[in-house]
Amino acid sequence: MKNRDRILFSLPLALGLIIALVSWILYSQISRFEAMYLEEIKSDIKTQTELCAEVLTPLLESGRLSEAEKLISRWVDYGTRITLIDRTGRVAVDSGEQREIMDNHAERPEVKSAFAGENGGAIRYSSSSRCWMIYYAVKIATLDGDYVLRTAVAEERVSTMVRLAESGIFIAVLLGAAVVFFLLTYIMRTIRRPLMELQTSAAAIANGNLATRIAIPSDGLVRELALDISKMAEQLKKQLVKVDTERSEKEKILNAINEGVLLVDEHGDVIRYNTAALAIFPIDPVRPFNLSRSGIPDLIGVVHNTFKTGNDFDREFELDRTGGNLTLWIRGGILMVNDRRCLWLAAADITRMKKLESYRSDFVANVSHEIKTPLTSIIGAAEALEGFEDGAEDSPRRKLLDILINQSRRLNLLVQDILSLASLETRQMAPARDFELLELDSVIINAVNMSLARSGGNCGIEIKVTADAALKVNGDSQLLEQAVVNLIDNAVKYSAASGIEVSLKEEDGYAVIGVLDNGVGIPPEHQRRIFERFYRVHKERSRQSGGTGLGLAIVKHIAQLHNGFVRLVSTPGHGCGFYIHIPLQKQA
Numbered sequence: 001m002k003n004r005d006r007i008l009f010s011l012p013l014a015l016g017l018i019i020a021l022v023s024w025i026l027y028s029q030i031s032r033f034e035a036m037y038l039e040e041i042k043s044d045i046k047t048q049t050e051l052c053a054e055v056l057t058p059l060l061e062s063g064r065l066s067e068a069e070k071l072i073s074r075w076v077d078y079g080t081r082i083t084l085i086d087r088t089g090r091v092a093v094d095s096g097e098q099r100e101i102m103d104n105h106a107e108r109p110e111v112k113s114a115f116a117g118e119n120g121g122a123i124r125y126s127s128s129s130r131c132w133m134i135y136y137a138v139k140i141a142t143l144d145g146d147y148v149l150r151t152a153v154a155e156e157r158v159s160t161m162v163r164l165a166e167s168g169i170f171i172a173v174l175l176g177a178a179v180v181f182f183l184l185t186y187i188m189r190t191i192r193r194p195l196m197e198l199q200t201s202a203a204a205i206a207n208g209n210l211a212t213r214i215a216i217p218s219d220g221l222v223r224e225l226a227l228d229i230s231k232m233a234e235q236l237k238k239q240l241v242k243v244d245t246e247r248s249e250k251e252k253i254l255n256a257i258n259e260g261v262l263l264v265d266e267h268g269d270v271i272r273y274n275t276a277a278l279a280i281f282p283i284d285p286v287r288p289f290n291l292s293r294s295g296i297p298d299l300i301g302v303v304h305n306t307f308k309t310g311n312d313f314d315r316e317f318e319l320d321r322t323g324g325n326l327t328l329w330i331r332g333g334i335l336m337v338n339d340r341r342c343l344w345l346a347a348a349d350i351t352r353m354k355k356l357e358s359y360r361s362d363f364v365a366n367v368s369h370e371i372k373t374p375l376t377s378i379i380g381a382a383e384a385l386e387g388f389e390d391g392a393e394d395s396p397r398r399k400l401l402d403i404l405i406n407q408s409r410r411l412n413l414l415v416q417d418i419l420s421l422a423s424l425e426t427r428q429m430a431p432a433r434d435f436e437l438l439e440l441d442s443v444i445i446n447a448v449n450m451s452l453a454r455s456g457g458n459c460g461i462e463i464k465v466t467a468d469a470a471l472k473v474n475g476d477s478q479l480l481e482q483a484v485v486n487l488i489d490n491a492v493k494y495s496a497a498s499g500i501e502v503s504l505k506e507e508d509g510y511a512v513i514g515v516l517d518n519g520v521g522i523p524p525e526h527q528r529r530i531f532e533r534f535y536r537v538h539k540e541r542s543r544q545s546g547g548t549g550l551g552l553a554i555v556k557h558i559a560q561l562h563n564g565f566v567r568l569v570s571t572p573g574h575g576c577g578f579y580i581h582i583p584l585q586k587q588a
Contacts, residue, residue, distance in 0.1 A: 019176030023169055041153055042121060045136040048080060049151040053138050056084070056149060061142045069093040081133075081152040085111055087145045105150075110137040114148040190217070198226055205233055260347040263337065266307055268292055268300070271342065280319070280328065280347055295320045299330065303343060310334050316350070327351045357425070372415050379408045410548075417550040420482075421533070424557040435474040435562075437585060440504055440511050441467040443477055447484035448502060451492075454485070461492055462499035471504060471511040472585045475562045480513075480582075483558040486551040487515035487578045494519035494576070510564065510581040518575040527568055531556040555580065 052072075059068040072082045072093045084093040089106025105111045110122045114137035121136035137150040197215040204212040214230040217223045254261060260277035262270050268291040273283060283289045291300060296317045306313055312333035319326040332345045382405045444467050452463070484502070491500045494517065503514040522530060529535050534549035552566075555578070559566045562582045570576040 013180075016176065016180040019173060019180070023173045023176075041134060042136065045080070045121065045134060045151050045153055049136045049138050049149060052082060052151065053140050053149045057140050057142070060140060060144075060147055063144065065092065083150045083152070085148040085150065087115070087147070092147070105148075108135075108150075110135045110150060111148050113137065114139045114150070115146065194223075194226065198229060202229060205236070258348070260345075260349075262345040262347070263335070264291060264303065264343045264345060266341060266343075268303065271337070277347070280326070280349060296328070296330075303332065303345075306332055306334065306343060307341065325351075327354045372412070372419075375408065375412055375415060379405070379412060382408055414548045414550070417548045417554060420554055421550060421557060424479075424554065424561055435476060438473055438475050438477050438480070440471045440473060440480075440513065440582075443480045444484060444502055444504055444513065446477075447481040448488065450481060451485045451488040454489075463488065464499060464501045465503075466501070467504035468506060471506055473511050473562070473582045474585055475582060479558045479561065480580075483555045483580060484513060484515065486555050487580075490551055490578075491515055491517035491519070491576070506584065507581075509584055511584050513580040513582070514577055515579075516575065516577045521572040521574055522568070522570040522576055523572050527570060530568055531566060552578075 055071065056068050059065070059071070068084065069092075072084060072095050080095075082093075082095045083091060083105070085105045086092045089104040089111065091102045091105060094102060106115075109124070110120060113120045117139060119136075119138045121134065123132065123134050133152045133154055135150055135152045137148050140147040140149055194215070194217045201212050201214045212233075214226055214233060216226040216230060255275040257274060258276055260280040261274045262277055262281070263272040264270055270283070270289045270291070273281075273289075277283060278285075281289070281294055291303060296319050299317055302313055302315070312331070314331045315329075317328045317330050319328050327350050328347045329350045330345055330347045332343055335342050335344045382401065385401055444465060448463055448465055488500065488502065499518070501514075501516045503512075503516070505512050505514075526535075531552045533553040536549050556566050559580050559582065564580065564582040567579040567581065568576065569579070
């Protein structure tokens with residue numbers, strides 16, 4: 001029996017058990033009740049007999065037997081039979097029978113005991129009354145002789161009372177059984193049956209059959225519950241339809257992404273993936289897939305480290321394939337799915353882009369090299385002509401020669417910056433970095449001295465240096481010095497006379513090199529693109545100052561080569577702050 005049925009039937013069953021227990025107790029006490037009632041009748045007979053004897057004694061002593069007979073005959077109305085017996089055993093008076101036809105009572109046990117002086121009673125069968133009787137007799141002594149006064153009550157009074165008690169108990173049992181039956185019927189029809197139907201419907205809905213109809217009783221205790229469950233089922237249908245729609249939309253969006261997206265658990269098993277992932281990874285839709293079979297050995301260690309630290313990653317991997325290796329750019333991070341930690345991976349195939357980037361970089365480098373050779377000759381020739389020129393300063397020939405020399409030098413700077421960018425891009429694509437441990441305070445001081453030497457004192461602008469001597473990084477000192485020099489040169493071009501500040505400090509595990517000026521600042525609409533190649537905020541001013549438009553782009557690539565990044569903080573009219581973030585060398 002289910003717990004539900006135990007609870008439902010516990011009340012009527014308990015009531016039935018109580019009725020049965022009470023009935024058993026009453027039946028077990030009937031014999032005791034019969035004995036007690038019998039003793040009570042005996043006591044009443046004794047009292048009546050003694051009372052009657054006291055009343056009759058004066059009449060018998062005075063010889064008024066007829067008056068005694070009249071008095072005794074009245075007792076028949078009270079259901080008690082009274083018999084007066086003389087000393088010979090003859091019945092002198094009897095309230096129930098005629099004395100002439102009655103036998104001699106001298107040998108009756110109760111009469112015999114009374115004449116012997118022992119008042120007492122007896123229970124025996126009476127042949128004259130043809131029933132069992134209860135007798136009690138006392139002796140009345142007179143001058144004319146002794147008499148015995150005997151009273152008798154039919155024992156059927158006791159039996160009648162016992163039968164009445166038994167009948168009452170039986171009726172009570174029947175009423176109790178009827179109540180229990182009524183309760184059971186009520187529970188079966190109005191509670192249990194609707195609950196079973198409700199449970200069947202709820203189980204069907206739980207198994208996914210949302211079209212199941214909830215049976216709602218017309219009345220009863222379960223009606224409100226059935227109505228609430230019906231409403232809940234309708235809401236569940238609507239929510240499931242909404243969830244299915246949203247899931248379908250998400251699946252379409254996910255499959256529309258060109259990147260291969262994977263969801264991986266802590267054991268490396270792939271939980272979900274999109275269509276693009278099937279084209280990148282050797283996934284069999286009918287079999288579970290683990291990252292150990294992805295063909296990217298380095299990815300396993302990165303994934304384990306991400307689960308351990310919780311830090312996102314973003315890096316390049318090589319995928320070994322029989323048809324040719326692929327270059328993938330994979331990003332990943334921790335994601336909570338159904339209260340468990342998972343890892344999302346987004347893999348982009350950059351093989352073609354890498355090849356095109358390599359072609360472009362090689363092309364730019366080759367063209368720059370080819371241009372550099374004739375350009376060097378042109379600059380040399382122009383400078384030689386300048387030495388032979390002895391005309392006036394404002395002569396047309398002198399002006400043309402100055403233009404030729406200035407533009408040649410500017411073109412030479414442009415070629416050098418392009419070659420620097422090409423070299424940085426080539427080094428970024430290499431898997432290894434040829435770095436050494438550097439003290440950044442020395443790098444900054446060298447960069448400041450180099451910048452001062454190149455600008456001949458920076459036109460009177462003061463450069464203030466604040467550096468933390470304890471910061472060390474792995475890097476290329478020449479490239480980092482070049483980045484700082486580019487930022488200082490850029491600040492000199494646009495700063496006010498109040499000076500420039502170069503700082504070095506630690507921030508969130510990074511060494512931060514900052515170059516701050518108090519110049520015109522950069523408007524917000526230009527700040528996002530300031531590190532793009534050839535992007536200029538003030539084009540005319542940049543050209544007049546001799547800039548190539550590649551200085552900040554070179555700074556960005558140097559920071560990326562060192563696994564860092566650059567940041568700009570600027571308010572128009574209040575100067576700029578350029579910051580290079582380089583990861584600090586971890587302590588062993």
